[in-house]
Amino acid sequence: MKKTFLLLFLLGLSILSIKAQSTQDYILANVNHAQYLMQQYQLPASIILGVAIHESAAGRSKIAKYLNNHFGVKGANSNAEIQSAYRDYPSVDSSYSHFVSFLQSRKYFNVLFDQYDQYDYKNWARGIQRGGYAASRTWATQVIAIIKKYELFQYDNRPEGYIEPINPPEAPSRKTLAPKKNKIYTIKPGDNLSTIAKKNHTTVTSIMRKNGLKSPALKPGQKIKL
Structure with missing residues (x-):
């Protein structure tokens, strides 16, 4: 009985060794x-x-x-x-x-x-x-x-004396980020898509796509998404 137990114990150690190896x-x-x-x-x-x-x-x-x-x-x-x-x-x-x-x-x-x-x-x-x-x-x-x-x-290949950075606060994952809200802009006399795009760090194409515009022509008082 003791021999059987010893054999089973050694076999278990052997299996663990194989897995680690x-x-x-x-x-x-x-x-x-x-x-x-x-x-x-x-x-x-x-x-x-x-x-x-x-x-x-x-x-x-x-x-x-x-x-x-x-x-x-x-x-x-x-x-x-x-x-x-x-x-x-x-x-x-x-x-x-x-x-x-x-x-x-x-x-x-x-x-x-x-x-x-x-x-x-x-x-x-x-x-x-x-x-x-x-x-x-x-x-x-x-x-x-x-x-x-x-x-x-x-x-x-860490340099000698390398110090691990302090962990920054956990940022939310991309799945939990709140959706970005569109900014609404009211067209003023003299406005055009090019100047509006530059002031808001976007592009004319992006503005037209967001607003479903087929023409770059704008009217004073018109509201657009940025």
Whole structure:
């Protein structure tokens, strides 16, 4: 009985060791490309790896195995082995590269490249969550926990003595932002769309589109949205 218990205990330890090692293997297999992307775009390698580990279960998820999708990006795929709402990639590296281009192509994420440097993984995680990358309110906390657990920040090449920025107050997510109200302007004698657009930092095309105008002609007393 004691021998059986000991064998089961050792087997449990062995399984835990294999799981931990598989995540480490995943990191070692992908860290070079993550660092390459960091050097090119100043996005922390720790964030790239942390998000990938979280979204793909360190490469063990079904969409990672069958679709090379390591970041949970949805889209069409041509894979006949599984039915999935997630897009496929020709390689793991292409999934990693697309993650960065995805962030750059969305205005809610693109601003982060100007706000944070390649060492500030905590604010990057919070910023990506605020942009609506995931529905979970604890998504950023989970990614940060992964980065800390596996010390992924060591791959960010932080300068000696680097001090992490003080976390700014949490900004509302794009889903909770109040809709912007249109300003109403009353046309005065001598007004034209060009001068109105310049004074209000907009364009003639935008004003015409908002007001359904087919002609730039205006009448005194007419009210338009800006």
